[in-house]
Amino acid sequence: MSNIPAELRYATSHEWVRPEGDGVFTVGITEHAQDLLGDMVFVDLPDVGDDVAAGDDAAVAESVKAASDVYAPITGEVIAVNEDLEDSPELVNSDPYGDGWMFKVKAEDVSEVEGLLDAEGYAQNIEDE
């Protein structure tokens, strides 16, 4: 069974969201998603300052197997990106919820996060796939 931390929120498209306070949320892809994709070889990140809307393709995770869009789970402004992924995309595989984070969004409306899945809901979502 895949690791799904209880303190995070999830999108059905396999992104996770972690509240950092002050309306800032960190976004990455789940362990399940990285497992499906296999070894990551490139991660194409958004630019700091980009405005993203929930559901927009914000990044591209390219693995040995396929190129996969990463969608913004919430609406807001990108205020940081994980530059370590430039040289070490494999961090997404080895530590998807930690060093493999992708970008941080300053939410326009923090309540939007409440509409995302909790760990249990995401686990169910994987099972139903």
Next chain:
Amino acid sequence: MTNKTVLHHKHIEAGAKMVDFFGWEMPINYGSQIEEHHAVRRDAGMFDVSHMTIVDVVGDDAKAYLQYLLANDVDKLQDKGKALYSGMMNEEGGVVDDLIVYFFEPTNYRLVVNSATKEKDLNWLNKQADGFSVTITERDEFAMIAVQGPNAKAKAAELFSEAQQEAVAGMKPFYGVQAEDLFIATTGYTGEAGYEIMVPNARAGEFWDALLKAGVAPCGLGARDTLRLEAGMNLYGQDMDETISPLAANMGWTISWEPTDRNFVGRSTLEQIKAEGSEKLVGLVMTEKGVLRHGQNVKVEGGTGVITSGTFSPTLGHSIALARVSNTVTDYAEVEMRKKWVTVKVVKPSFVRNGKSVL
């Protein structure tokens, strides 16, 4: 029905992620296919290739039969144990399969053909044997393990008996020898030195474990694909098939046109295609971010084409591909990637040999 090799439980033991490969449940990786790839380029890795089909061709007409069946000429094989790569064509000049043939005597040869095409191949071999005095026997009592990499031979040799060590001492690339219970060949699908070893099914598990103990890393189909692509080797069903001529698949060198009176299946069609000119298989190199993928459209000077195999090259750190394109191609091509046209370099279809870039 899903087939399993005799090493299936060894893959599970090693934590492999298993996938369906043309009806065979095979390991795609044991964790990281990139690390497995590097193990083969830098040290030693092993692949279970027991799903491949071993066929012995024996009989008075064995040589004449293979001279008719194959586009390459087995008459080139004069040394005992020498191997030859060839395609077998249909009458339309398409590739039924590619294979390796080992020569023991003019009445005794061994073929290794692809697993995905097994039924078709056996039917084809039997059909073409009409009128020849040959016996065609599948040898499924053997498992096959490919041990590849700069340290592969030394590590595998730790498992050999004295007689086996003697049998392989000084053996050049592309030879095979039966030594006691093992058939040991200096062939492979990675662009590295190493062996492909046929081992009786009953001993395969023990042999695999001993290789693990000797420090040989288990590698899955994922690494096998990136390694062969870096080496510029074709994958049947992807880079060529029954509708593609060997001339459009970088296999022109495997067609023996001389002597001109040797008739082989597909010869007259291939002569015609050669005279008219055909598409060709080239290598593509993209150093920017992104990965070239199978099926992407290609534009070249004076024509178009398609990527037949594309991947990220772990050795080079960027993407490479094989593409079948118009023969008017120049040094650059454009590839349609995620709705954008990207300019890439055109090279000979070979990228890495013996751990080093050949670009």
